[in-house]
Amino acid sequence: MAFKILIAIGAILLMVGVYAFIIEPRRLSEKHYLIRKNKERVLDISEASEMFELESEVQIAHISDLHFSRWFKPRRLKKTLRSLREAKPDMIVFTGDLIDDYKKWPVRQTKSLILALKQMQAPLGKVAVLGNHDYKSDGAGFVKEVLESAGFTVLINQELFGSNEEISLSVAGVADPSAKNAQYYYEATLAQWQLLLLHQPDYISQVKNLSMYDLVLSGHSHGGQIRLPKYYPKTDGAKTFTDSLYLPKEETLLSVNTGIGTTHLPLRFGVPPEVIYYHLSSKTEAFPEYVNPFDFKALIKEEKAKKAANKMTAKDTLLPVPTAKKAHSKANEDKIVDMSLFRRRYHQKTKKRTGS
Template sequence: MYLLYSCLLLFLLLLIYMVIIEPGRLTATHYFIRKSKKTVLDVTDAVDMYQGKTSITLAQLSDLHFSRWYPPRRLNGIIRQLLKTKPDMVIFTGDLIDDYSKWPHKKTTALVEKLKKIPAPMGKIAILGNHDYQHNGHYFVKEVLKKAGFTVLTNDQIFFSNQQVSLTIVGLDDDLFGQPSYEFEDTLAEWHLLLTHEPDSIEKFPLIHHFDLVLAGHSHGGQIRLPFYRKRTLGSMKYTHGLYLVTDQTLLSVNTGIGMTTLPARLGVAPEITYYHLEKEDKAATLVSPDSASSKTTGP
């Protein structure tokens, strides 16, 4: 009997952790990205040391999956972190809501107001994900994002330039339910970024080597990781989490997201914001990595 009670208690504690504690453990990872992608520096514990060597800092959010179980107030912690880290630009790689047919519309105003508070002096860019398309929800999602100050890219590209950097960002339509196009104009920007919700879609892109950095989401990193089991999702069967060097010039980063789908729980995959500190072009030949930064080869 005591063994049964002990097992029930452990199960209850694990359930509390999965449903309440881990979904609230917002983590941050900072990468210093050089034009040469063969080695990427994880500078999470040494961000200040790279401020003078960075031309622009991008923050990536993905897979928020707002629903009646995951309300807009969950953005509060994200906003607080972004106000502290002060990225130049915020990029959202899809799945704003979990299912439009079940969305509580009385929360729409609150969602727009929360999204408006996300700080990004150089702009907020977004693409759509497969869940945004469910039950024709993509019209609603686009409108919410635009009201909140996001530029939504659907097979579009946009150019940014200031005294520090120039970059072109291409945003693909969702690969599963949208109509992605793989033809874009080449530009003379220093950095070329590609945004796609499903990371496996890069295999369909004939000129992927033209991009320095590809940002994706969708996988949730499996959302619930067990020693003997990790779920893989159509669209992220090959690229599931972390960094991948897909060509000599192209780095793919798969963000494991913030919200949840199917089950309102996470285990072994805490919500994450990923920051990318792009190297100043004139520093490329002289950088020496300090001991406090860890060198990370690409691959999960």
């Protein structure tokens, strides 16, 4: 009997290992957030992002922590590239850690890496900052050259301005603290949206004029990379802000991307790779809070029918989608709850009420 139990435990561990090593690192989660100038609430529109095209004035794609290595080769970008082609963002932002360790980098992969990164296209350009792993083994110069060869503008304590017919953006990029020359202060510009790129999110505390920024984008944490019920590792530089969205200031939204690649161990469990899309709207009023029960799938079907009949108006685009709320956790009370969790809780409550 004990032998059979050991065999069962071994089989379970083997399946978990296969999943963590082969399956989850190859999954790709896409998140879409609709953000207004009033950031009291953020709408998760991941299940129906195309319905909000009339309100969204610019779409920014955010990728992070690719960690290319002997375990993670450029061909593994296929799903990410497909997502970017389908979403057609106006700007692509990369928040650091292109390679895992320059000393161990397989040089023959460099050309393939540049070609893969070149396939990322956006009319307002591609912007990047370097992460702590990019500086590892004196690799910063190599990483910067690769990114620039692929069409990225690399910001090392620099800022740039971009605009189209609808919106203007100012983007500042902080050198990673591992470079020991990080600059955290930049003058405000006349751009409608002020963005800050910062690889390690906990260093947001060093930004004295934080309220100036609408959106701070970061990575580094990997969301722990492996999450078990009683095991959730945290990384120096991302122990306070670990994943998802936060509101450290009333005017400032912080987004921590859990990345695409892996480090230390080529495993992911409970934290699939992700690409985040931010749909920015210059409307100043906050999203209303919807409290009545709703049928999300029915709502999607209804709105698609409206769009097909060419009856959708700007008023129709503001849907009664559940709004993000602050999570009251001991770790950080500024965190905004992921809408997938909200929907799961909502359906559980519905089942309890109906007795099913």
